[in-house]
Amino acid sequence: MKLKELAERIGCTLSGDGSVEITGVAGIEHATNEQITFLANPKYAHKVKSTKAGAIIVHASAGDVGLPALLSENPYLDFARALEQFYQPPRPEPGIHATAVLHSTANVGPDASIGAYCVIGAGVRIGRRAVMHPHVVIYDGCQIGDDFTAHSGVCVREATRIGHRVILQNNVVVGADGYGFAKNMDGSHYKIVQSGPVVIEDDVEIQSVSNVDRATVGETRIREGAKIDSMVQIGHACDVGERSIICSQTGLAGSTVLKSDVLLAGQVGVSGHLTIHENAVVYAQSGIGGDVEAGAVMSGSPAFDAATWRRAVAAFPKLPAMVRAMRQLEKRLAALENRRFKEEE
Amino acid sequence: MKLKELAERIGCTLSGDGSVEITGVAGIEHATNEQITFLANPKYAHKVKSTKAGAIIVHASAGDVGLPALLSENPYLDFARALEQFYQPPRPEPGIHATAVLHSTANVGPDASIGAYCVIGAGVRIGRRAVMHPHVVIYDGCQIGDDFTAHSGVCVREATRIGHRVILQNNVVVGADGYGFAKNMDGSHYKIVQSGPVVIEDDVEIQSVSNVDRATVGETRIREGAKIDSMVQIGHACDVGERSIICSQTGLAGSTVLKSDVLLAGQVGVSGHLTIHENAVVYAQSGIGGDVEAGAVMSGSPAFDAATWRRAVAAFPKLPAMVRAMRQLEKRLAALENRRFKEEE
């Protein structure tokens, strides 16, 4: 594809030679002269000089960068859109595979692709254009919107409600029992039935091997546009806010509330029964044990203000030296104290 | 159901109007006037005044709480039992689905429900009333007791032994190879066969996406009544004690021994070849690198006594200020030292 045509397709302004032939997209360090790359993070601006890319997507304000460019208000988004011109994930053939087991009361909308060995339970309703790869199991009573994508190994448990355009990557579990036990008088544990369904709103994506538990009572809810990375654990009765980002291996204990646009980095732990307010950011490996204010940036285990944390962890390796220094100070101080001076009257 | 009838069913003492109609159970903040709620944690006692619940389960000692109540010696347990009056998880129809593949030498007890596409290997024996949802795989030679429940995506590997009333939630793996490699002289890794089975005793429940590895030699054992949350990793040759509680995303490296009634909170790491003794409690995100005494309460990475830890982490954010303060002290001390005093003879 000529660069000029790509510019038109993704709606960017062409700067420089539009006749360059572009056959794909690559990172700034790996791109060849038939590939287009992008500069989204100014931190990497110095790499533009040495890139071998045939063209680059840059911010409209970048000016001449020395190679053919597509000017964009949002280079990272337009990189994503450019990539789609060259790569589309394979879409399974439409139709319901002969081996799929659909309960007689299940209802699957038109233009679906239901793969081999899928199992769809009683009373399930699925909207239009569903793509279920082989080996997806939908338990009884689930309600699912249009444009649902579920990859192999996905399990969706009883009575889950799922909106439109939801994507579940491989081996995701939605709606399995939450971890709830009452203690018997003899110290043994009594299982509490988990009655509340999971509700997943529109435009949510959950990456592979993540798990969203059903609620003891009430519901567990993932709100519109939230994106959940791999191996994330969402405990029972959590409420994950709109457009929240939860990175890999993070865990939310039961009844955690995330308001909208929260960002939790990887391996964060949240202790549950608390609220993290709008636009809060929590750094990787942090532990959250109480409410977090809107817009706060937190780090550490237990977490506190990230700017303070940065200084504290910078000081931490010096702790042994501090201990020694304090002993010296104490000795010097004692020496001074032990000297007997003539005091003024 | 009238409150009076609920009282009789779960064996609580009625206090107040027994004619209230109860249609379900809910948390204290969400309950409506047709729902019953509960107060188990005195921390939330102040919420009783504002609840809209039609009735409440409280401790027998609570006295009049201003709304119809069921008096209980164990309110959280009776909440669980009340919930069962209104919700029972769906139980699949009995019978063995036509698509299930049972080896000719496998033996499944009476009243089983074996779902679509289950695979049961050679020599497997399963007790009475098993419920296996679709897509459960039991490898050769497993021995499983009565009232076994396995959800879709469960894999039970060769020669695993499982007791009565065991529940495995979705995508749990039991008995996969432990992580064992010997080093060849050239630095490459030589796989060590993992010969030892997993043994799961009675009344164990393992939540979704958790993994219990088989042992190199000997066995990996989960003892009676232990409850394991989601995404927990149990390494080879571990021995998890009776009634232990292991919260989500915790990992036990190989040959960890937990004695009975141990509680590990979420995201704990245990380095293996060590023993955590009876009734020990380990807080979330802690790292355990050595034996833990019975009844100890530990926190931190690496972990130490939790009360000390609490004071240490409270001091931690002040570390940069301490560094500065020490510099000031040193300056002041040096200034004092440099002043030349007349000493007493």
Add this chain to the structure above:
Amino acid sequence: MKLKELAERIGCTLSGDGSVEITGVAGIEHATNEQITFLANPKYAHKVKSTKAGAIIVHASAGDVGLPALLSENPYLDFARALEQFYQPPRPEPGIHATAVLHSTANVGPDASIGAYCVIGAGVRIGRRAVMHPHVVIYDGCQIGDDFTAHSGVCVREATRIGHRVILQNNVVVGADGYGFAKNMDGSHYKIVQSGPVVIEDDVEIQSVSNVDRATVGETRIREGAKIDSMVQIGHACDVGERSIICSQTGLAGSTVLKSDVLLAGQVGVSGHLTIHENAVVYAQSGIGGDVEAGAVMSGSPAFDAATWRRAVAAFPKLPAMVRAMRQLEKRLAALENRRFKEEE
């Protein structure tokens, strides 16, 4: 088997009575007089005296240890090889199960064992002697070498390339979409198609429930001989070096590069877009936020030199006492300062 025969089979030098009958292998504390044990770690040398084992594998330099012994240059490796004489994991019967769904364009090499309900997509090529347990799904276009082993629940996504002798334990996911989103102007997230395949080189093993994401562009690569433990997350476009060891529940964010022979202990987090160089070692629960030098040993979150870290964490519990001690020092210093001395002129 007589000890003498075992010595011959695994190529060790016999020391002592070769007529001892050996029926199995066990750890030094559990072995009976019909079992052979081993001493690989000198730390456990004191246990040799009390072992009830019938024989022991020890280093050739050990001398007489008081019981029949096999002398070895690499006792741990020879323990592994001895174990194989007594235990071989069950191998499913050869043949393609009647219920396996192979696309007409898929090609499976000779002597394969393809279990019930396996699904193999269009254009897939698999080498000789593959063992796929029931319920393995291979998406379209995958290329897989000889001696492939995949356990139940494994999903291998589109266009993955896998070398020879690769083992994937249960519920492993390879090639699911990486976590990539661009921000729309309204704050919502725009999914970036993940075009780059996963490449797994020869002799890699991935333990159960681990996940290796495909790349946005380029590829994600696991190099020859790397061994990945359970519940590990490998983000998009990572490059894991030859013979690297990654322990359970560790996570690599996108574009992490591990050079050869790196060792990451359990629950480590790596923030991505960085390089960990040859032979580096990272202790459990550490957080890596920048490049790591070859041969470095790191610990902590964020991580620094492990020797320094050990001293810092030893000092950490004393932090509250330090705060108090500093207050005392300050008071004593102020008291000194407030005394009015006669200074020398």
